[in-house]
C-alpha cells in the first residue's frame with residue numbers, strides 16, 4: 001500500500017511508451033513514459049488475439065456466439081410419449097387392463113402418465129377423465145369410455161406425442177453465428193448436448209491485494225472496505241469476460257509472486273479453463289510494498305503499458321506473461337481502478353472476445369473545463385437537458401460520483417469550452433449516451449415554445465443551473 005500523497009501526483013507527460021521487459025523500479029533503472037489515453041486503449045486492443053472457439057458447458061454459454069450448428073442428435077422427442085395422464089390403449093373399447101410396460105394386444109390398455117413411454121402396441125391414449133374402470137359379468141376389471149369422453153374418443157393416435165415431431169434426427173436447431181439466449185441453451189439440453197461450440201471469451205481471474213482491506217463491517221481507522229469484490233466480477237461480465245474467481249493477498253512480495261504464478265480460475269462447470277487475464281488491484285505504485293512490476297519481471301513477463309497520461313488511474317499497468325496470460329494492474333484507489341479498467345481492460349476484453357473497440361462518442365459539455373496539459377481527465381458526468389455536467393465526489397478514492405453518473409467524459413488536455421462537444425463513454429451498466437441528434441429538441445419538434453420549456457430550464461445560451469445534479 002502506498003500513502004495517499006498530500007497533493008495530486010504529477011503523472012509523466014504523454015509520449016509513446018517503450019515496452020520494456022523485466023525492468024522494475026526496485027533495483028533497476030527507471031525508464032517510464034506513459035501512453036496517452038487513446039494510445040493506451042489502442043495498445044490494449046491490439047495486444048490481444050481473439051480467443052479461438054471451443055466447447056463450453058451449457059451453463060457458461062449464455063450470450064456466446066455459436067460457432068457450430070446445434071443439430072438434433074436423435075429424433076426430438078426421441079420416443080413416442082403420452083400427452084395426458086390416462087390409459088394407453090390398443091383398438092376400440094372396452095379394454096382389459098394390463099400392467100404398465102407390457103405389449104398391448106388389441107382391446108388391452110395399461111395406465112400411463114403424461115410423458116410416459118407409449119408401450120408397444122399402444123395406438124392412442126384415453127384421458128383419465130374420459131375413462132371408467134368397471135367390472136365385466138365375471139367380476140373382472142374392464143376399462144370403458146365414459147365420464148367426459150367425447151364421441152369416438154380416443155381417435156387413433158390421440159394424445160400421443162410422436163417421436164421426431166419437434167425435429168427429426170440431423171435437423172439444424174440453432175445455426176452457427178447466433179448469440180445464445182436461455183431458450184437456445186434449453187433447446188440444446190433437450191437435444192442432448194452437454195457442451196456447445198462457441199466463440200472464445202476471456203476468463204478473468206481477480207487478485208485483490210492490500211493487507212488494510214477488509215471484506216465485512218465498518219472499517220476501523222487504517223482499514224478500508226473492499227470496493228472491488230462487490231463490483232468487479234459483475235463489471236467483468238458486462239465487459240464480455242467470464243469472472244473466474246478471486247483471490248485475496250496481503251502486501252508481501254512472496255504472496256504476489258505465488259498468486260501470479262499459480263492462478264487457477266474457478267469457473268462453474270469449467271474447472272479446466274485457464275485464465276486469459278488476471279486483474280490485480282493495488283500495488284501499481286512505486287513504493288516498497290508495490291510489487292506488481294517486480295513480480296511480472298521475475299515471471300519473465302513483458303510490460304505493454306506502464307502508466308497512462310490520464311487522471312485518475314495513471315499508474316495502470318498491462319503486462320503479458322510468458323504463458324500468454326495478460327496481467328492488468330489496476331490502481332488501488334477505487335475510482336482510479338474503474339477508470340483504468342475502462343481505458344485498458346474494456347478494449348482488451350473486447351479484442352479477446354471477438355468484439356469491436358468499445359465506442360466513444362461526443363456529448364455537449366455543460367460547463368467550461370480548464371486545460372491540464374499533458375493528461376486526459378476522465379470525469380464521471382450527469383446529463384441534464386442533453387448536456388454533460390461533471391459529477392461531484394470524484395476523488396480517486398471515491399465511488400459516489402461514479403455511482404450516480406450517466407457516463408464518463410474524456411476531457412482532452414487542452415480543456416473544453418461550454419457547449420463544446422466532448423468525447424465520452426457510457427458505463428458498462430448504464431444506458432448508452434444519447435446522440436446529440438437524438439436529443440429532445442431535435443427528436444420532437446416544438447409545438448408550443450412555452451410548454452416545451454421545462455420549468456426552471458435556462459435560456460439557451462445563458463448560465464446553467466446545475467444544482468439539480470448535485471449529490
Ligand SMILES: Nc1nc2c(c(=O)[nH]1)N[C@H]1C(S)=C(S)[C@@H](COP(=O)(O)OP(=O)(O)OC[C@H]3O[C@@H](n4cnc5c(N)ncnc54)[C@H](O)[C@@H]3O)O[C@H]1N2
Pocket residue numbers: 001002003004005009010208209210212213224225226227228229281282283284285286290313314315330331332333334336396397
Ligand atoms: N508517492 C506517490 N504516491 C502515490 C502516487 C504517486 O505517483 N507517487 N500515485 C497515487 C495514485 S494516483 C494512485 S492511483 C495510487 C496507486 O496505488 P496502488 O495501486 O499502489 O495501490 P495501493 O497503494 O495498494 O492503494 C491505494 C489506495 O487504494 C486503497 N485500496 C486498495 N485496495 C482497495 C480495495 N479493494 N477497496 C478499496 N480501496 C482499496 C488503499 O487502501 C489505498 O488508499 O498511489 C498513489 N500514491
Ligand code: MOO
Pocket residue numbers: 310311312313314315331333336337396397
Ligand atoms: O489518481 Mo490515481 O491515478 O488515484 O489514479
